[in-house]
Every structure is written in C-alpha cells, then in structure tokens.
Amino acid sequence: MKPRTIKIAATAAVLVAALSGLMYTTLSEGTEYYKHVDEVMSDPTAWQGKRMSLHGYVVDKSIFAKPDTLEYRFQIQSKGKVVAARYTGVMPDTFKDGSEVVLKGQLGPHGFDVSPNGVMAKCPSKYEASRTPGTPGI
Amino acid sequence: MPALGTFVLLTAFVTCAYAIAASVAGARRRSTRLVESGIGAFYFLAALMTVASAVLIHAFVTGNYAIKYVQRYSDTAQPLAYKIASYWGGLDGSIMFWVFLLSIFGSVAIYVNRDRHRELIPYVVSVIAATEMFFIFLMIIHKNPFSTFLTTPPADGAGLTPLLQNFYMAIHPPSMYVGFVAMTVPFAFGIAALVTGHLDDAWLRAVRRWTMLGWLFLSFGLTLGMLWAYEELGWGGYWMWDPVENAGLLPWFTATAFLHSVRVQEQRGMLRVWNVTLVIVTFFLTIFGTFMTRSGVVQSVHAFGEDRELALLFTIFMVFILTFSFGWVIYRLPLLRSRHEFDSFVSREAAFLANNWILLFSAFFVLFATMFPTLSEAVTGERLTVAAPFFNRWMLPIGLILLTLTGIGPLLAWRKSTVSNLVYQLKWPVLAFVVTAGALYALGVRVWSSGTCFALCAMVLTTIIQEFVRGAQVRRDATGTDIFTALIGLVGRSKRRYGGYIVHVGIVLMFLGFAGEGFKQEEQALMKVGEQLTVGHFAIRHDALRVTNDSQKQMVTGHVSVYEDGELVGSLEPAKWYFNKREEEPTTEVAIRRAITEDLYVVLAGFDASAQTATYTVTINPLVNWIWLGFGIMALGTGIALLPERAIAFATSSVPAGAAGATTSLLVLLLLLPSAVHAQHVESPEARRTTAARTPLEKELWRELICMCGTCGRKRIGDFCCSHAAKMRFEVAKLLDEGKTRDEIYQYFIAQYGSQEPLGAPIDKGFNRLAWLFPYLVGASGAVAVAFVAMRWSRREEETPAVAGATAEDASLRSRLDDELRDLD
Numbered sequence: 001m002k003p004r005t006i007k008i009a010a011t012a013a014v015l016v017a018a019l020s021g022l023m024y025t026t027l028s029e030g031t032e033y034y035k036h037v038d039e040v041m042s043d044p045t046a047w048q049g050k051r052m053s054l055h056g057y058v059v060d061k062s063i064f065a066k067p068d069t070l071e072y073r074f075q076i077q078s079k080g081k082v083v084a085a086r087y088t089g090v091m092p093d094t095f096k097d098g099s100e101v102v103l104k105g106q107l108g109p110h111g112f113d114v115s116p117n118g119v120m121a122k123c124p125s126k127y128e129a130s131r132t133p134g135t136p137g138i
Numbered sequence: 139m140p141a142l143g144t145f146v147l148l149t150a151f152v153t154c155a156y157a158i159a160a161s162v163a164g165a166r167r168r169s170t171r172l173v174e175s176g177i178g179a180f181y182f183l184a185a186l187m188t189v190a191s192a193v194l195i196h197a198f199v200t201g202n203y204a205i206k207y208v209q210r211y212s213d214t215a216q217p218l219a220y221k222i223a224s225y226w227g228g229l230d231g232s233i234m235f236w237v238f239l240l241s242i243f244g245s246v247a248i249y250v251n252r253d254r255h256r257e258l259i260p261y262v263v264s265v266i267a268a269t270e271m272f273f274i275f276l277m278i279i280h281k282n283p284f285s286t287f288l289t290t291p292p293a294d295g296a297g298l299t300p301l302l303q304n305f306y307m308a309i310h311p312p313s314m315y316v317g318f319v320a321m322t323v324p325f326a327f328g329i330a331a332l333v334t335g336h337l338d339d340a341w342l343r344a345v346r347r348w349t350m351l352g353w354l355f356l357s358f359g360l361t362l363g364m365l366w367a368y369e370e371l372g373w374g375g376y377w378m379w380d381p382v383e384n385a386g387l388l389p390w391f392t393a394t395a396f397l398h399s400v401r402v403q404e405q406r407g408m409l410r411v412w413n414v415t416l417v418i419v420t421f422f423l424t425i426f427g428t429f430m431t432r433s434g435v436v437q438s439v440h441a442f443g444e445d446r447e448l449a450l451l452f453t454i455f456m457v458f459i460l461t462f463s464f465g466w467v468i469y470r471l472p473l474l475r476s477r478h479e480f481d482s483f484v485s486r487e488a489a490f491l492a493n494n495w496i497l498l499f500s501a502f503f504v505l506f507a508t509m510f511p512t513l514s515e516a517v518t519g520e521r522l523t524v525a526a527p528f529f530n531r532w533m534l535p536i537g538l539i540l541l542t543l544t545g546i547g548p549l550l551a552w553r554k555s556t557v558s559n560l561v562y563q564l565k566w567p568v569l570a571f572v573v574t575a576g577a578l579y580a581l582g583v584r585v586w587s588s589g590t591c592f593a594l595c596a597m598v599l600t601t602i603i604q605e606f607v608r609g610a611q612v613r614r615d616a617t618g619t620d621i622f623t624a625l626i627g628l629v630g631r632s633k634r635r636y637g638g639y640i641v642h643v644g645i646v647l648m649f650l651g652f653a654g655e656g657f658k659q660e661e662q663a664l665m666k667v668g669e670q671l672t673v674g675h676f677a678i679r680h681d682a683l684r685v686t687n688d689s690q691k692q693m694v695t696g697h698v699s700v701y702e703d704g705e706l707v708g709s710l711e712p713a714k715w716y717f718n719k720r721e722e723e724p725t726t727e728v729a730i731r732r733a734i735t736e737d738l739y740v741v742l743a744g745f746d747a748s749a750q751t752a753t754y755t756v757t758i759n760p761l762v763n764w765i766w767l768g769f770g771i772m773a774l775g776t777g778i779a780l781l782p783e784r785a786i787a788f789a790t791s792s793v794p795a796g797a798a799g800a801t802t803s804l805l806v807l808l809l810l811l812p813s814a815v816h817a818q819h820v821e822s823p824e825a826r827r828t829t830a831a832r833t834p835l836e837k838e839l840w841r842e843l844i845c846m847c848g849t850c851g852r853k854r855i856g857d858f859c860c861s862h863a864a865k866m867r868f869e870v871a872k873l874l875d876e877g878k879t880r881d882e883i884y885q886y887f888i889a890q891y892g893s894q895e896p897l898g899a900p901i902d903k904g905f906n907r908l909a910w911l912f913p914y915l916v917g918a919s920g921a922v923a924v925a926f927v928a929m930r931w932s933r934r935e936e937e938t939p940a941v942a943g944a945t946a947e948d949a950s951l952r953s954r955l956d957d958e959l960r961d962l963d
Contacts, residue, residue: 019499027510030528034511034521053523070664070753090662090743090755093714093724104525 032104040107041081047107054105054112056083060097076101076112084111087119094121140205143193143284147277150186150237153179154271158264165260165334173260177248180263183270184241191238194231194283198224204291207231207283213295215690215718216303223308224298229432229445230283232311236428237273239312239319240266247323251344258341261330262323269322272455280447300691300717300725306366314359314386318424320352321389324396325421325463328414332466337473339404345417346400347780353393354776360386361769372726372741374660374757376765379529384508385427391501392420395494402490405552407477411467412494414474418463423501425456430508482554489547493540500536504529534587538594541649544642545571545598548605563604570600588656595646595653602639602646609636629778637779644772647764654736654761662743664753670701673756676738677701678710683750689837692716693727696742696752700731707731712742712754736760839870839883 037056040047056076063074072087085103095101104118157179164172194207198221203209211224211231226235244266252259277283298307324345331341363383364376377383396416402409429452432445467474480487506513507524514522549563575593583589606625613631614624629636661673665680681697695713699706710729717725731738737759744753843855843866855866866887873883 026528026531027524030524030531031510031514031522032525034523068664068666068751070662090753093726094722096722 036078037076037083038079038081041083044083044107048109049106051106052104054083054103054107056101056103058095058097058099058101063095063097076103083107085114086111087114089116089119092119092121095119096121139193139197139202140284140286143190143197144278144282146186146190146193147234147274147282147284150183150190151271151274151278153183153186154267154274157183157267158271161260161263161267165257176260176263177252180241180248180267181245183267184245187234187238187241190234191225194234195222195225198222201295203293203295204286205283206285206287209287209292209295211295211298213297213719216298219308220298220303223302226311226315227298227302227307230277230281232315233273233277233281233432234283235312236315236319237270237277239315240270240273240322243316243319243323244270244326247326247344247348255327255330255341255344257334257336258327258330258344261333262326265326265329266322269326276448276451280451297717297719300715300720300723301370303717303725304366304370306362306370310359310362310366313355313362317352317354317356317359317386318389318428320348320355321393321420321424323348324352324417328417329463329466332414332463332470335470335473337410337470339407342400342403342413346397349393349396349400349417349420350776350780353390353397354773354780356386356390356393357769357772357776360390361766365766368762369728369730370725372728372755374658374739374741374755374759375655376762379504379507379526381508382431384504385430388427388501388505389420389423391497391504392416392423395497395501396420398490398497399494402487406487408480408487409491409494410474410476411471414467416494416498418459418467419501422456422459422463423505425452425459428452429456484550484555484560486547486550486552489543489550493543493547496536496540496543500533503532503536507532537649537652538587538590541591541594541598541646544645545594545601548639548642549601566604567597567600571597584656588653591649591653595650598642598646602642605639606636633781634779637775637777637781640775640778641772642775644768644770644775647768647771649768651761651763651765651768654759654764657760659758660755662753662755664744664751667750671754671756674758675703676756676758677704678740678754678756680752680754681709683745683747683752685747689840690717692721694742694745694747696740696745696754698729698740698754700738710738710740712740714742714745732763734763737762833874835880836870836874839874839880840867843870843887 033050033052035047035052035054037054040052040054054076056078059075059077059082063072065072070088070090072091073084074087075082075084077083085105087103099121102120103112103114104120105112105114107113157176159176160172160179161176164170164174164176196202197205197208198212199218201208201212201214201221207228207230208224211227212221216224224231226232244263247266248259248263251262255262327341327345327348331337360383363386367373367378368376393416396413399409399413399416403413429449432448432452482488507529511521511523514520545567546564549560549567551559555563571593574596575589578589578592579585583592606628609628610621610625613619613628614621617624617627619627659674661671663669663671665671667680667682670677670679677700679699679701681699684695684697686693686695693713693715695711698710698712700708700710708731710731712729713727714724715727717723726741729740731740737757739757739759741755741757742752743755745751840855855870869886870883873886878886
C-alpha cells in the first residue's frame with residue numbers, strides 16, 4: 001500500500017502546485033480593483049494606469065453628449081470627491097443624473113477613461129423594489 | 139386569507155417535526171406503525187404546502203394587496219399568467235415555492251420507492267422533512283410571504299419588474315427549482331444509506347434516476363436562462379458568468395460528475411466514497427447557490443439584496459449539512475471500501491475518473507472565482523473583482539479537455555485497453571479529427587480555440603456514430619433483422635448507454651454553438667434616417683423611428699431594413715418598451731433574424747425621437763442556434779436513458795418509447811415556443827391607424843378581448859399584435875358607435891367565434907368561475923394520469939416478466955447479445 005499512497009500524494013501535490021501556480025499568474029492579470037471614487041481621488045496619482053471598477057454616483061447635470069456621436073463626458077462622485085469620465089459607446093438606459101454606476105476602465109491624467117461597454121448603471125434592483133431610507137410604504 | 143396561509147405554514151412546521159421524529163423513532167424501534175405514520179405526515183406536508191401555494195396564488199389572482207408580498211410583486215394591470223408567476227418573483231415566495239416543490243417531489247420519491255427500499259425510507263423521510271423544516275423556519279421567523287400591512291394597505295400593487303414580465307419568467311425559475319429540488323432526493327437516499335449502513339449498490343439505483351431527472355431540469359433551466367439573457371436582455375450574448383448563473387452551474391457540474399462515476403461503481407464496485415461525496419456535494423451546492431443569491435454575499439444583477447440574518451441562518455444550516463453528512467461518511471468508511479483495484483490508466487475507469495476530476499475542478503474553480511471578490515475583501519480588505527475573461531480563460535481549455543474525453547472515454551475498455559483494441563477503436567475518430575483540423579487549417583480558421591473545438595466535435599461525433607453502427611451491426615447479425623430495426627433494438631436494449639451517447643451528441647452541438655462565439659462581430663452606430671451600417675456580410679438601414687402606446691406601456695420602435703450581401707432580405711423592428719409606473723426601467727426588445735448559420739441581432743440602444751436618430755447595436759452571432767438545438771437532443775437522450783428500466787421488455791414494446799418521445803418533444807416544444815411567441819408580428823398599415831381608445835370602456839374592452847388570429851399567442855387586441863387585432867378593434871369601435879353595452883359586445887364576439895375564447899377572462903359569474911380552475915384541473919389530472927400510467931407500466935413489467943414465449947427467446951437472445959456487446963466493449 002505504501003508506494004501507492006506516495007504515488008497518489010506526489011501526483012496530487014504536483015497537480016495542486018501546477019494549478020495554483022497557473023491560477024496565481026492568471027489571477028494577477030484577470031483581476032481588477034473595485035474602488036469608490038473617494039478612495040481613488042484622495043490619492044489620484046497612485047491609482048493612475050491601474051485597471052479598476054470604479055463605483056460612484058453620476059453628478060447632476062454633468063452628462064454631456066457630443067451631438068450625433070456616441071461620445072460622452074460626465075462626472076461621478078462619492079463622499080464629496082468627484083472625477084471626470086470619458087466614454088464612447090452605448091449608454092445603458094438607467095444611466096442618468098444621480099444614478100449609481102460602476103465604471104470599468106483606468107484613471108488617466110485628465111480623468112477616468114472608461115473602456116468599451118464599461119458602464120454599468122445599477123437599477124434600483126432587479127428583483128426587489130428599491131427601499132431608500134425615509135420613503136414610506138413598500 | 140393571509141391568516142390561513144400563516145396558519146398552514148405553522149402547521150407544516152409542526153408536521154415536519156413530527157415526520158422526522160416518528161420516522162427516526164420508528165426506524166430505531168422497528169415499529170412499522172410509527173414509520174407509516176411518519177410517511178403519512180410527509181404526504182400531509184405536501185398537501186399543506188399545496189394549500190399554502192393555493193392561498194398565495196389566490197391572493198395574487200384576486201389582487202389582495204393587504205399582503206405585502208402580493209403588493210410588492212404584482213398589480214391589477216398584469217396579465218393573469220404573470221400574476222401567477224409573481225408567486226416566485228420575489229424572495230419570500232421563491233422560498234415557499236421551493237418547499238412546495240420539494241414536498242411534492244419528496245412525496246413522489248417516497249411513494250415510488252416505499253416497497254423497494256423499505257429500510258431506507260424512514261431516514262429519507264426525515265432528511266427531506268428536515269430540509270423542508272429549515273426553509274419553513276426561514277419563512278416563519280424571517281420571510282413570511284403572508285405577512286400583511288399593519289396600516290391601511292395600498293390600493294394597487296407595485297407591479298412585477300418589466301424585465302421579469304416575459305415568457306421565460308413563467309418557466310425558467312420553476313425549471314431551475316425543480317432541478318435543485320430533485321437533487322435533495324438523492325442526498326436523502328445517500329444519507330439514509332449511510333445511517334442504516336445499507337451501502338450495497340441498491341441505493342444507487344434509486345438515486346441515479348432522480349439525479350438524472352434533476353440534471354435534465356437543471357440543464358433545461360440553464361438553457362432557458364441563456365435564451366432569456368439572449369432574447370430579452372439585449373447585450374448580444376447568453377452567458378456572462380454572473381454569480382447567479384454560476385450558482386445554477388455548480389450543482390450541474392457535480393451532478394454530471396456523479397452520473398458518470400456511478401457507472402464505475404455499478405460496473406466495477408469502485409469509487410464508492412467518491413459517489414456518496416458527490417451526492418452530498420451536489421446537494422450542498424444547491425443550498426449554497428440559494429444562499430449565495432439570497433443573502434447578498436456576492437454582488438450580482440440577479441441578487442436579491444443584502445440580508446445578514448438570512449446569511450447567518452443559511453451558514454448555520456450549511457455547516458450542519460457538511461458536518462452531519464461527512465461525519466457519517468467517515469463513520470461508514472469501512473463499509474465503503476472499493477471492491478477492485480485500479481488496473482490501468484488506459485481504461486474506461488481512468489477516463490471516467492479524469493472526467494470526474496475535471497468536472498469537480500470546474501465546480502471549485504467557478505465557486506472560487508465567484509466568491510473571489512468577497513474572499514479578497516475578507517482577507518486583504520481590498521475588493522478585487524474578476525470578470526468574464528478570467529472565467530473564459532480557464533473554462534475554455536477545461537471544456538475542450540472534457541470534449542476530448544467525451545470522444546475517447548467510451549472507446550476505452552473497462553479495466554485495461556490493449557493496443558490493438560485502441561487502434562481498432564480510435565482509428566476513425568482520430569482520422570476525423572485530423573481531417574477536420576487539416577481542412578480548417580487550410581481554410582484559415584483560427585486554430586485556437588474555435589478550430590480545435592470544431593475538430594474535436596468531429597472526433598466525438600465519429601466516435602458516437604461508430605458506436606451506434608458497430609452495435610447495430612452486431613445486433614443485426616445476432617437477430618437477423620435489418621440494420622434499422624437492429625439500431626432501435628440496440629437503443630432499447632441498453633437505454634442508458636445509448637441515451638448517454640445521444641446526450642453527448644447534444645453536448646457536441648452545444649460546443650459548436652459556443653465555438654461560434656469566436657466569430658462574433660459587433661458594431662454600434664448612431665444613425666440618421668436613411669443611413670446604413672455594415673457588419674460582416676449584413677447591412678442595415680435605419681428607415682424610421684416610431685413611438686406608439688398601449689394600455690401597459692409606451693413603445694419606441696426602430697424600423698430597419700436588412701441587406702444580406704447587398705440584397706434586401708427583410709426588415710427588423712427592435713424596440714424599447716417603457717412600462718407605466720416603471721418608466722425608468724425600459725425593457726429592450728431585441729429583433730433577431732434567425733438562421734441556422736448565424737443570427738443577426740439588432741438592438742435599439744438609444745434614440746432621439748425628435749431628430750429621428752437611433753443608436754443601434756448590431757451583432758452577428760454565428761452558430762448560436764446550435765446551442766438550443768443541442769439542448770433538445772440532450773433532452774431526447776436523457777428521456778431515453780430515463781425510461782423505466784424494465785418498461786421496454788424489448789424494443790418491440792412501443793408504448794413507453796412513445797411516452798419518452800412525447801416527453802421529449804414536449805420539452806423541445808417548450809423550448810421552441812418562445813421563438814414562436816417572439817417571432818415578430820407583421821404590422822399592417824391598418825393596425826397603426828387607430829392608436830388610442832376613444833372612451834374608457836373601449837380601452838377596457840381592448841384589454842379584455844383576445845386577438846383571435848391564432849398566431850398571436852392570445853395577445854389582447856389592445857396590444858396591436860397584428861392586422862386581425864386591428865379588425866377586432868374596428869369591430870369594437872363599430873359596436874360601440876351603435877350604442878351597444880359591454881355585455882352585448884361580449885355576446886357578439888362569443889356568437890362570432892362560437893365560444894368565450896375571445897374573452898381575456900371568462901365572464902366572472904356563477905359557473906364561469908369554474909373556468910378559472912379548469913386549466914389547473916386539466917394540468918393536475920394530466921400529471922396524475924401520467925404518473926399513474928408510468929407506475930402501471932413499471933409495475934406490470936415487474937410482476938409478470940413478459941409473456942412466456944417471448945421470455946425464452948429473449949433470454950437466449952440477450953445472453954448472446956451480451957456476449958457480443960462485451961466483446962465490443
């Protein structure tokens with residue numbers, strides 16, 4: 001029995017090592033930070049060039065669309081910190097003043113560059129009716 | 139009524155407790171009476187849950203908005219079907235729906251197996267009852283769907299989210315739940331076997347079919363989920379590794395693994411600990427999936443919102459499941475020893491084992507990646523996310539390895555394959571692989587990963603065809619019939635094996651569809667009227683943008699001409715619908731031009747009504763329809779494998795085969811139904827002319843009358859579905875002008891069509907109220923009839939092992955065939 005146990009253990013060890021190695025290398029490429037605007041904008045230079053999902057709220061009346069194109073400029077904020085963002089593409093229906101958004105992309109010197117299809121506007125919620133504090137009913 | 143609902147739930151809770159106590163006590167004291175009473179309580183539980191469901195559905199249908207849950211998920215304007223579907227539209231109701239299904243499934247499982255596995259039954263009852271008890275407990279203390287407003291209730295409901303108001307809502311969640319729930323039955327049998335120590339292979343037989351059934355529904359649910367995403371959400375794909383999608387996929391992986399490894403245990407008496415473990419893990423993952431989506435631990439578009447208390451309760455339950463189950467496994471390890479040693483790496487066992495490891499690895503990988511953001515936040519305090527590319531990077535090679543095994547595994551012999559055997563078996567499949575790969579390379583198709591996938595598909599198909607042909611040849615020579623009869627006989631003779639091959643064909647077709655994703659093309663453009671956009675060999679021209687209204691919503695429709703290779707081939711009408719009260723959540727109505735080679739998928743992504751400009755996203759999705767087709771074939775194969783073991787005395791007994799065919803074609807039909815429903819209706823100019831009702835009565839009539847053209851799927855005439863509806867609206871207008879009352883108009887249409895069919899709802903009076911019940915009665919009695927017939931078939935075969943003459947012939951034939959087939963193996 002003994003050599004068999006060793007064989008199995010050795011195979012398992014090699015497999016586990018190989019897979020976790022692979023996993024580690026791919027993870028470092030595959031992951032991105034999930035940050036809020038205030039966390040990033042308190043030290044913008046440190047975050048420049050890093051890929052991330054940026055969470056915040058669209059600043060009221062900050063959305064500008066270049067006529068007859070799909071180019072957008074807008075600002076998002078959280079806890080008083082604001083960042084400008086640029087995006088070219090189709091906007092989700094729920095993207096509007098004040099909506100909660102997650103932007104995928106990276107921070108550049110002039111603001112946040114959103115990657116293609118990188119705007120996710122959160123619906124109030126798809127299954128549950130929204131419950132903002134202070135609203136009666138529901 | 140809500141009080142009745144809560145009372146029923148409380149009674150159910152107590153009944154659960156009694157069923158567990160009576161069963162365990164009965165089993166320990168060997169008291170048949172106690173065990174029987176436990177089983178009785180268990181059946182009673184199913185009755186109670188049916189009553190509770192009836193109460194809730196009644197509340198939805200009658201619009202009892204005093205109940206919070208009803209108020210939140212429905213409103214008066216909703217069509218009846220969606221009012222019923224709202225039952226599982228929210229968290230509280232979906233938990234109750236789960237318990238309801240589990241109680242029904244559990245009762246059927248107990249009823250079917252009560253004589254065959256007498257010693258296991260009490261424990262099966264208590265395990266299932268304990269699971270139900272947990273969920274009922276959740277409802278009672280935390281998520282009671284019957285809780286009411288303490289203050290004055292609102293007059294109308296908030297309405298079901300428009301996104302959920304479509305055909306798939308009525309069918310995708312139930313299918314997923316049935317799949318999940320069916321996995322509880324194998325778990326209960328597994329635990330019962332562990333507790334009693336009856337760990338011979340008998341329990342596996344009971345478990346295998348239930349796992350297969352659950353697996354079928356899980357596959358169906360996942361496919362429907364993909365279709366839903368593809369047709370309704372409008373982002374051009376069908377799978378994005380969303381946590382909730384993953385939650386359904388996890389038990390699918392382990393159940394698939396189990397269905398394969400169970401063969402090894404049956405054939406060779408190996409992998410016994412492994413199989414018990416897989417059954418436990420599958421069940422655990424169904425609970426874990428529910429936990430993940432209901433408690434808000436992961437962020438998802440589907441998630442129900444954060445709920446710490448629920449998370450805590452679930453965690454306790456899951457820890458309990460794991461400790462309890464694996465505690466028993468460890469205790470019973472001596473009984474679970476393998477009967478044989480592993481002989482060679484070139485054997486069927488080894489292939490099955492490899493398949494199992496890979497499937498299990500997939501499950502853990504997906505689990506890990508899904509939980510990664512939560513884990514990283516817990517460990518490092520930094521929330522890191524992983525997205526679809528990461529999943530694809532791993533799952534793509536994994537999928538291809540699995541596909542390879544699908545091709546090679548069935549060709550290997552049990553124990554050990556000899557070299558000559560390997561050459562004999564692998565010659566053609568490998569040739570097919572090489573030829574296809576060469577041809578694709580010559581054509582310049584990308585080698586990784588689509589090219590590889592196509593070549594592997596060719597290999598697997600060759601393998602399967604070879605298996606069928608060789609088996610049929612052997613049988614033809616043995617029975618002296620023609621090859622076609624031999625083929626049918628072959629499938630009837632070993633349904634699981636050949637059913638399995640047919641499932642593999644389905645998988646191959648699905649892989650073809652997945653590989654098509656590699657050739658996807660997508661363009662977006664903001665277009666003025668008359669402008670064109672070219673994507674691949676298609677071009678679209680933006681013709682017009684129209685805004686119309688009906689009673690439920692405002693519709694913005696883009697009218698688009700489609701050109702293929704420069705020729706006008708048709709028009710598409712992608713739209714956005716803004717439901718009343720939910721204007722901030724418009725639904726995207728995708729327009730799809732389907733073809734077996736590729737879909738043209740057009741989405742109206744944005745618009746400016748005053749400037750008549752529209753933004754379109756145009757996607758070409760090659761081969762995507764093969765995925766749905768593949769599922770149909772998979773269902774067919776599973777149907778064949780699921781046929782009662784002894785129901786086919788021989789291939790000649792055609793009735794059960796017909797039943798399987800019927801079941802499968804039903805499933806396929808269900809799958810095809812949406813395309814019929816969603817097929818775009820041709821609007822005639824006449825239909826557009828009248829867009830607004832002139833009086834409130836007319837508006838009401840528009841909502842109450844059904845379009846009788848026969849293709850609109852019983853849409854209301856106010857839905858502007860086709861020219862026939864326009865004709866009916868015109869008739870309504872005429873009758874109203876003549877000063878007819880509502881009832882007279884009803885009578886006119888009833889006389890015209892010979893029944894109450896044109897009425898959206900039967901006239902709600904006296905006898906007609908029965909009509910509300912009628913469809914449900916038909917459905918229920920149909921189900922009962924099917925169950926009854928199925929039982930009769932299986933029992934008769936058991937009691938009288940076929941007619942005497944046939945038996946003798948069968949026996950000799952069988953033994954000869956067995957020999958032949960063994961050689962083939």
